[in-house]
Amino acid sequence: MIRTIISFASVIILSTSFSALAKTKVTWSMESNADRDPIMIEKLQNAYNNSQDNHELVIEFEDNETRLTSMRTAMIGGMGPDIVETPGPSYVKEYHAAGMLENLDSYAAEFGWKDKMIPWAYSSGVFEGSLYAIPKTHESMVMLYNKTLFEENNWKVPTTLEELEDVAGKIKAKGMNVFSYGSDGWQPTHEHLVGIYLNNYAGPQAVYEAIIGEREWTDPVFVEALELLKKHMVDEGYWSGSLENYYAIGWDDFHAQFANRGAAMMTIGTWTFQATQLGIGASDDEWGWAPLPSLSSQSPDPNFMIAIGTTMSVNANGKNKEGAIDVLNWIMSNKDKVLDIAKDFEFGEMVVPLTLSSSDIPTDIAPQVQDYLSEYARITGEGNYGYCTWTFWPADPGVHIWKDMEVVWAGDISVEDFLYDHQKMWDKARKNGDTLPVPLRN
Amino acid sequence: MKIFSNKNFVAWYFVFPVAFIHLFVIGIPSLASLALCLTDWRGLGEINYIGFENFIELFDDRYLKKAIINNVIWTIAFLTVPVGIALTCAYLLTGIKRGQMFFRLAFFFPYMLASVINCQIWKYLFHPIHGLGGFFERIGWDFLAVSPFTMKSTSLFAVAFVDGWHFWGFLVVIYLTGMYQVDNHLYEAADIEGATKFQKFRYITLPMIRPVFVFSIMIIIIWSVPVFDYVYILTGGGPAYSSEVIANYMYSQAFERFDVGYSSAIGTLMFFYVMIIVALFGLFRKAGWDI
Numbered sequence: 001m002i003r004t005i006i007s008f009a010s011v012i013i014l015s016t017s018f019s020a021l022a023k024t025k026v027t028w029s030m031e032s033n034a035d036r037d038p039i040m041i042e043k044l045q046n047a048y049n050n051s052q053d054n055h056e057l058v059i060e061f062e063d064n065e066t067r068l069t070s071m072r073t074a075m076i077g078g079m080g081p082d083i084v085e086t087p088g089p090s091y092v093k094e095y096h097a098a099g100m101l102e103n104l105d106s107y108a109a110e111f112g113w114k115d116k117m118i119p120w121a122y123s124s125g126v127f128e129g130s131l132y133a134i135p136k137t138h139e140s141m142v143m144l145y146n147k148t149l150f151e152e153n154n155w156k157v158p159t160t161l162e163e164l165e166d167v168a169g170k171i172k173a174k175g176m177n178v179f180s181y182g183s184d185g186w187q188p189t190h191e192h193l194v195g196i197y198l199n200n201y202a203g204p205q206a207v208y209e210a211i212i213g214e215r216e217w218t219d220p221v222f223v224e225a226l227e228l229l230k231k232h233m234v235d236e237g238y239w240s241g242s243l244e245n246y247y248a249i250g251w252d253d254f255h256a257q258f259a260n261r262g263a264a265m266m267t268i269g270t271w272t273f274q275a276t277q278l279g280i281g282a283s284d285d286e287w288g289w290a291p292l293p294s295l296s297s298q299s300p301d302p303n304f305m306i307a308i309g310t311t312m313s314v315n316a317n318g319k320n321k322e323g324a325i326d327v328l329n330w331i332m333s334n335k336d337k338v339l340d341i342a343k344d345f346e347f348g349e350m351v352v353p354l355t356l357s358s359s360d361i362p363t364d365i366a367p368q369v370q371d372y373l374s375e376y377a378r379i380t381g382e383g384n385y386g387y388c389t390w391t392f393w394p395a396d397p398g399v400h401i402w403k404d405m406e407v408v409w410a411g412d413i414s415v416e417d418f419l420y421d422h423q424k425m426w427d428k429a430r431k432n433g434d435t436l437p438v439p440l441r442n
Numbered sequence: 443m444k445i446f447s448n449k450n451f452v453a454w455y456f457v458f459p460v461a462f463i464h465l466f467v468i469g470i471p472s473l474a475s476l477a478l479c480l481t482d483w484r485g486l487g488e489i490n491y492i493g494f495e496n497f498i499e500l501f502d503d504r505y506l507k508k509a510i511i512n513n514v515i516w517t518i519a520f521l522t523v524p525v526g527i528a529l530t531c532a533y534l535l536t537g538i539k540r541g542q543m544f545f546r547l548a549f550f551f552p553y554m555l556a557s558v559i560n561c562q563i564w565k566y567l568f569h570p571i572h573g574l575g576g577f578f579e580r581i582g583w584d585f586l587a588v589s590p591f592t593m594k595s596t597s598l599f600a601v602a603f604v605d606g607w608h609f610w611g612f613l614v615v616i617y618l619t620g621m622y623q624v625d626n627h628l629y630e631a632a633d634i635e636g637a638t639k640f641q642k643f644r645y646i647t648l649p650m651i652r653p654v655f656v657f658s659i660m661i662i663i664i665w666s667v668p669v670f671d672y673v674y675i676l677t678g679g680g681p682a683y684s685s686e687v688i689a690n691y692m693y694s695q696a697f698e699r700f701d702v703g704y705s706s707a708i709g710t711l712m713f714f715y716v717m718i719i720v721a722l723f724g725l726f727r728k729a730g731w732d733i
Binding site: 094 | 484485486487488565568569570571572588589591592593594678680681682683684694697698699700701
């Protein structure tokens with residue numbers, strides 16, 4: 001009897017070992033985040049590994065800046081992870097130009113990825129006619145507001161410039177800041193605001209034309225847009241009370257400021273939903289969201305700026321390309337699993353741009369987020385979408401738009417001179433073929 | 443074969459392992475970096491030779507000029523404030539018999555802390571809400587209401603202050619070591635002559651610690667060129683490039699704009715600048731300076 005049990009156990013152990021050995025390792029270098037990592041392990045890595053017997057996904061978490069440098073070095077040396085995660089299309093462009101990414105066209109055709117994805121998001125990964133990247137998360141900019149505070153004071157959520165300036169005056173009169181936001185710890189925060197003013201003053205159509213080279217960035221409409229931003233930022237101190245405070249305040253501070261009524265509103269990306277829910281969501285006040293107000297008659301309708309947060313590609317020199325493709329296809333084919341991950345982040349992370357119907361939206365997330373997802377789908381579906389700088393700007397002008405904006409705010413150069421430099425950078429990027437994919441406008 | 447057993451050659455056996463590592467870790471990458479300054483490499487993919495285009499662009503770059511000026515200001519600031527304070531404190535410490543170790547440790551302590559920690563301490567102290575500014579504001583004073591890191595007029599000096607705060611303790615230790623080497627008989631003779639404390643410092647201490655002092659000046663000038671971490675952590679070179687320094691600008695070009703060729707050209711400039719400084723000190727030494 002004992003002999004039989006031992007034989008039986010040996011067979012189980014051996015078969016388990018062989019099955020583990022038979023699995024080929026797929027590596028994925030991912031941005032580290034203490035709150036996010038356990039969910040990614042449980043709901044992505046383990047879920048994938050339990051779903052099949054051929055590959056073993058191993059996610060390696062690392063601080064993003066270190067990760068990007070070490071991944072780049074490894075890839076130059078012909079190595080690197082099987083799944084290449086980048087912070088956006090401008091990085092994909094660099095890797096693609098160096099021939100380091102696998103062409104995904106045949107897999108996209110075989111597995112029907114194009115039909116599963118939101119069209120603009122799919123096209124953001126198409127370089128020189130072929131697919132090289134799939135967005136891991138897509139996002140937009142919104143305006144959050146303290147709903148309780150607005151109701152208490154009978155303030156109207158602004159939808160136009162006039163309404164914004166009117167309510168801003170009332171908020172300031174109460175001793176509060178208009179918007180809670182700051183750039184400490186992440187200097188590119190400025191580009192969020194620049195993007196809002198370009199799209200909501202000049203309008204998405206004008207921005208689109210400038211991106212594709214049919215309009216100059218020196219056009220008066222862009223000058224006016226950035227003059228208005230300068231006025232609101234420097235003269236009015238809309239963000240955290242003053243330009244200096246805006247520079248001094250970081251992520252935790254501006255969430256705290258919004259949660260404790262230091263500010264009445266916040267202009268921010270949708271990646272914040274979870275933090276907002278944990279911040280003001282945990283207080284006695286209720287929060288709401290709204291599309292960013294229209295800032296001129298050139299942009300009369302509400303729009304959502306579209307953006308890619310992170311991308312996934314396959315390393316052309318990876319050891320297990322087949323496994324990497326299989327992981328991507330698992331993500332593309334398991335909408336419920338992906339939505340379950342996004343749900344844990346209140347749709348602030350891992351929002352893979354899969355086409356969703358209203359019934360797909362989970363009901364156990366914050367009602368504000370549910371509402372946002374429906375509105376986002378409706379408004380962008382009607383073609384009312386703008387363009388975030390970090391997704392559609394090539395590297396050099398992409399840095400210029402935020403880094404040198406400080407010079408404008410400091411009054412060292414005029415908006416005209418800034419945009420003149422900006423146009424020159426776009427010209428150079430266009431000449432060098434560094435421009436990024438942009439979806440055709442309806 | 444005799445040459446290999448020559449007494450003078452034996453030293454090379456000891457130097458060889460380090461020299462070998464240096465060749466691969468520093469030598470070859472440095473030469474490669476020098477070569478990249480003549481290319482348009484973007485950190486990945488093709489490398490195209492573009493001659494001196496990057497250097498032509500350098501001379502037209504207003505923000506690089508700003509960074510160079512800031513580096514010069516930074517060097518001057520470090521050659522004066524921390525040196526002055528460190529000399530004074532080291533000299534005063536030599537007169538302390540009891541508890542000297544405590545002061546030495548206290549002065550040196552910030553130097554042992556990681557730059558990130560030093561920066562966070564001062565960032566919080568100057569924070570407009572949680573820092574001293576917020577505290578003073580609550581008791582009705584406007585003092586430090588705005589963080590000096592976020593004002594164009596003060597950001598460079600604020601960062602230099604924090605870096606200087608961490609650095610001056612190191613100078614104290616160096617100067618103190620030099621001061622203990624000074625023959626005590628000189629001070630005794632000066633006491634007999636009725637010299638004041640300042641006169642003893644001016645005419646005995648300072649000349650006698652000259653090698654250490656000049657060495658400290660040289661390392662300050664050289665270390666001021668690649669200054670990076672404090673600027674990067676505290677201000678990122680902002681606001682509006684007001685605290686931008688060459689190394690931070692070089693980093694931005696390479697890792698934000700992917701312009702590695704241009705960044706290498708900036709690195710090449712830094713390299714030649716440091717070489718000139720080292721050569722100057724070499725000349726001084728040849729001219730008989732005791733350094």
